[in-house]
Amino acid sequence: xxxxxxxxxxxxxxxxxxxxxxxxxxxxxxxxxxxxxxxxxxxxxxxxxxxxxxxxxxxxxxxxxxxxxxxxxxxxxxxxxxxxxxxxxxxxxxxxxxxxxxxxxxxxxxxxxxxxxxxxxxxxxxxxxxxxxxxxxxxxxxxxxxxxxxxxxxxxxxxxxxxxxxxxxxxxxxxxxxxxxxxxxxxxxxxxxxxxxxxxxxxxxxxxxxxxxxxxxxxxxxxxxxxxxxxxxxxxxxxxxxxxxxxxxxxxxxxxxxxxxxxxxxxxxxxxxxxxxxxxxxxxxxxxxxxx
Amino acid sequence: xxxxxxxxxxxxxxxxxxxxxxxxxxxxxxxxxxxxxxxxxxxxxxxxxxxxxxxxxxxxxxxxxxxxxxxxxxxxxxxxxxxxxxxxxxxxxxxxxxxxxxxxxxxxxxxxxxxxxxxxxxxxxxxxxxxxxxxxxxxxxxxxxxxxxxxxxxxxxxxxxxxxxxxxxxxxxxxxxxxxxxxxxxxxxxxxxxxxxxxxxxxxxxxxxxxxxxxxxxxxxxxxxxxxxxxxxxxxxxxxxxxxxxxxxxxxxxxxxxxxxxxxxxxxxxxxxxxxxxxxxxxxxxxxxxxxxxxxxxxxxxxxxxxxxxxxxxxxxxxxxxxxxxxxxxxxxxxxxxxxxxx
Numbered sequence: 001x002x003x004x005x006x007x008x009x010x011x012x013x014x015x016x017x018x019x020x021x022x023x024x025x026x027x028x029x030x031x032x033x034x035x036x037x038x039x040x041x042x043x044x045x046x047x048x049x050x051x052x053x054x055x056x057x058x059x060x061x062x063x064x065x066x067x068x069x070x071x072x073x074x075x076x077x078x079x080x081x082x083x084x085x086x087x088x089x090x091x092x093x094x095x096x097x098x099x100x101x102x103x104x105x106x107x108x109x110x111x112x113x114x115x116x117x118x119x120x121x122x123x124x125x126x127x128x129x130x131x132x133x134x135x136x137x138x139x140x141x142x143x144x145x146x147x148x149x150x151x152x153x154x155x156x157x158x159x160x161x162x163x164x165x166x167x168x169x170x171x172x173x174x175x176x177x178x179x180x181x182x183x184x185x186x187x188x189x190x191x192x193x194x195x196x197x198x199x200x201x202x203x204x205x206x207x208x209x210x211x212x213x214x215x216x217x218x219x220x221x222x223x224x225x226x227x228x229x230x231x232x233x234x235x236x237x238x239x240x241x242x243x244x245x246x247x248x249x250x251x252x253x254x255x256x257x258x259x260x261x262x263x264x265x266x267x268x269x270x271x272x273x274x275x276x277x278x279x280x281x282x283x284x285x286x287x288x289x290x291x292x
Numbered sequence: 293x294x295x296x297x298x299x300x301x302x303x304x305x306x307x308x309x310x311x312x313x314x315x316x317x318x319x320x321x322x323x324x325x326x327x328x329x330x331x332x333x334x335x336x337x338x339x340x341x342x343x344x345x346x347x348x349x350x351x352x353x354x355x356x357x358x359x360x361x362x363x364x365x366x367x368x369x370x371x372x373x374x375x376x377x378x379x380x381x382x383x384x385x386x387x388x389x390x391x392x393x394x395x396x397x398x399x400x401x402x403x404x405x406x407x408x409x410x411x412x413x414x415x416x417x418x419x420x421x422x423x424x425x426x427x428x429x430x431x432x433x434x435x436x437x438x439x440x441x442x443x444x445x446x447x448x449x450x451x452x453x454x455x456x457x458x459x460x461x462x463x464x465x466x467x468x469x470x471x472x473x474x475x476x477x478x479x480x481x482x483x484x485x486x487x488x489x490x491x492x493x494x495x496x497x498x499x500x501x502x503x504x505x506x507x508x509x510x511x512x513x514x515x516x517x518x519x520x521x522x523x524x525x526x527x528x529x530x531x532x533x534x535x536x537x538x539x540x541x542x543x544x545x546x547x548x549x550x551x552x553x554x555x556x557x558x559x560x561x562x563x564x565x566x567x568x569x570x571x572x573x574x575x576x577x578x579x580x581x582x583x584x585x586x587x588x589x590x591x592x593x594x595x596x597x598x599x600x601x602x603x604x605x606x607x608x609x610x611x612x613x614x615x616x617x618x619x620x621x622x623x624x625x626x627x628x629x630x631x632x633x634x635x
Contacts, residue, residue: 035405087589093405094352095592098545099585101538106581113574220534224416227409262424269413273398276410280402 005136007253013142014211015229015249016149020204021222022229022241023156024197029235030173031193034085035097038104039201040223046072046205047122047214048111061123069202077198081191104219111216124210145207152203153242156196160238169193221265228272234282243283314459323451327523330455332563333462334519339543339555340469341512346541347549348478349505350485351399355411356540358418359388359510361532363517365422368435371522377441384518385511392510396503415537422529434528438521448522458519465515470552472508481505485550546584548596557595 021043028034036042049068053059059067084103088096129140160166171179172189180186204222212218225248233244248268256264275282318326342356363384370380398410422429429435440448441457448457472478480501483491492498521527539562547558566576591598 029405035408084585084589088592091588091592094545095588097405097408098542099588101542102581102584102588106578106585109575109577109581113578224412227412231406231409263420266417266420269417272413273410276402276406277398280406 002134002136003257005134006138007257008250009136009138009142009146011250011253012246013145013249014208014253015246016146017204017208017245018222018225018229018248019242019245020149020152020200021226022233022245023153023238024200025226026230026235026238026241027173027193028197029230031169031190032081032085032089033093033096035093035100036197037097037100037223038107038219039226040219040221041104041107042076042198042201042219043205043208043222043226044111044214044216044219045076045107046202047120047209047218048115050206051115051120051122051214065125065206068206069199072198072202072205073195075198076201077195078191080198081194085194104223108216108219115216117216119213119215122209122214125206141211148203148207152200153238157238165192225268228268231272231282232268232275237282240282247283311463315456318452318455326451326455328564328567330458330523332559333458334516334523335540335543335563336556336559337462337465337519338513338516339540339547339559340466341509341516342540343509343544343549343551343555344469344472344481344512345505345509346544347551347554348473348485349481349502349509351396351502351505352408353395353411353506353509354408354534354537354541355395355415355418356509356513357532357534357536357538358415359392359513360517360520360536360540361418361422361529362391363388363514364521364527364532365429365435365517366514367518368438368521368527369428371439371441372435372437377443377522381515381518384514386514388514388517389507389511392513393503393507395510396506399502399506400499412534412537415534419529419533422532429529432528432530434526434531435521436526438525440522440525454523458523461515461519465512469512473552477501477504482550542584545592546587546594548594551594551596554594554596561595 021039024042025036025039028036046068049071050061050064053064053067054061057064057067080103084099085096088099124141126140126144130137131140131143132138158166160170168179168184169189169192171182171184172186173193176186179189208222209218225245229244229248230241231244232247233242234240248271251267251271252264255267259267314329317329321329338356338360341359342353345351345353345356366384366387367377367380370383371377375383395411395414399407402410423432425431440454442448443457446453446457448454473481480491480496483494483496484498484501484505488498524531543558543562544555545558546561547556548554561580566580569576569579587594587598591601593600
């Protein structure tokens with residue numbers, strides 16, 4: 001039982017990070033039909049912003065974190081939208097997919113060639129301690145991740161549902177033309193979702209890098225996890241992506257422990273195929289009308 | 293001149309010159325160069341298959357690399373067990389045809405990004421099976437010493453002989469694809485891509501053709517794998533990870549999806565160009581990724597599309613300059629006729 005609780009909590013913590021990445025991924029899809037195949041690399045990069053800032057500017061850890069967050073907002077939010085997504089939108093979905101695949105190659109290679117191909121140790125935001133709960137040993141990291149992730153999700157939820165700005169963003173996602181008629185600055189709303197995504201991936205990066213170490217290939221598994229979480233939960237609901245992420249994290253951990261360590265990566269994929277075939281709108285989502 | 297550049301005679305000439313060049317090439321290249329060009333042809337075949345599924349039938353697939361892997365393992369295991377190569381070759385294609393047909397079923401239910409993710413998941417699953425099922429695939433150690441075939445007394449063991457064998461098989465497969473594209477099958481695929489509802493209302497069995505598009509594209513990927521196995525003689529699961537599928541997808545789009553020669557050009561940018569641009573060394577992939585992004589921005593129809601646009605631009609220029617010359621001779625200038633007439 002103790003082992004089960006341990007697995008469950010650490011699974012939830014990983015799942016919470018997946019959920020943050022999946023929420024960002026889904027926001028981009030909703031507002032601008034961007035399937036961001038570089039989302040995993042977006043999570044890998046901010047950790048290297050921190051390392052770069054420490055190495056080159058010689059600042060401490062916390063100022064470096066600040067620099068990394070600002071750099072993420074500028075590069076992964078603003079620049080990504082202006083330089084890559086905007087010129088591609090009129091070409092349709094597939095060229096943009098290809099473009100983000102190329103971007104993921106670019107980011108990976110850039111880190112490999114200009115920083116290091118080795119895994120880099122990364123400082124955790126709080127000291128690591130083991131907490132004893134009913135005989136189960138739980139890392140303080142897990143608790144911290146869960147707290148931060150729930151805080152982020154709660155804040156995002158408040159923003160989307162509780163403020164005028166959030167309502168305007170939702171309207172933009174649901175029907176851009178009508179939103180424009182109602183006087184909502186659609187372009188600016190789309191830009192906000194890109195900035196929110198940049199913030200979410202930066203947060204995820206800061207939390208996951210101490211666990212996995214910062215490495216240029218980290219994005220491969222993280223990106224895949226974000227897709228799966230978004231689809232399993234439901235592509236058109238924020239709470240869907242959260243549930244999807246948590247389910248995924250827990251299932252992955254349980255599968256590794258109780259079914260097969262070699263096939264731990266396979267269980268989420270089978271779940272994904274099953275969900276797409278039998279419930280394409282996702283576990284939490286509402287059915288999307290097919291165009292034609 | 294400009295008309296000639298798009299005429300069928302021109303395309304034919306380019307094709308003949310290309311094949312002739314590939315035939316005399318081995319007499320100038322070292323074995324490594326031969327391996328590289330043969331590698332290009334194998335990748336081009338795999339991309340041709342994907343182009344059938346994606347470019348012509350419009351069904352996005354991120355699993356072509358997995359089919360190359362299945363084909364390679366099938367041929368490798370069978371020839372290592374002593375089965376004659378032609379049998380193994382055909383089995384690879386047939387196996388991939390069957391699996392591709394099954395993979396086509398999700399495409400009947402979901403489209404676009406969902407289909408991309410189903411095929412992506414399939415690709416990763418195949419990789420996991422290759423890596424973990426050691427009793428069958430020898431796990432991470434891969435297959436070694438795969439024999440090259442002896443056909444009708446022709447031993448293809450040497451680099452040059454195997455090069456010619458690859459060239460021969462590539463030509464045959466490329467001809468088959470060309471024939472499929474021009475047959476009623478190919479027309480049905482295009483109809484499926486352009487407007488599935490209208491295709492259905494015109495009596496095209498969209499269900500069957502969707503499955504067929506997947507199965508055919510996959511089986512050509514399997515044939516590419518069957519050529520790959522004896523070419524490299526050693527491979528392991530990492531050769532067929534998701535990266536290969538994504539690379540093949542890039543090849544098709546960069547070359548020009550839905551065009552016959554697109555995959556050949558796309559494969560050249562991935563396989564041949566990095567070797568010729570040795571100066572760029574490790575930075576090749578960065579430069580390549582940037583070029584792909586720029587290409588997609590300005591010309592999503594790929595390099596072929598870029599070429600076509602250039603030709604039509606030049607032609608337009610020529611026509612308008614001829615017009616103005618004509619107008620000067622005649623001494624009249626009819627503004628209404630200037631644009632869009634001579635198309």
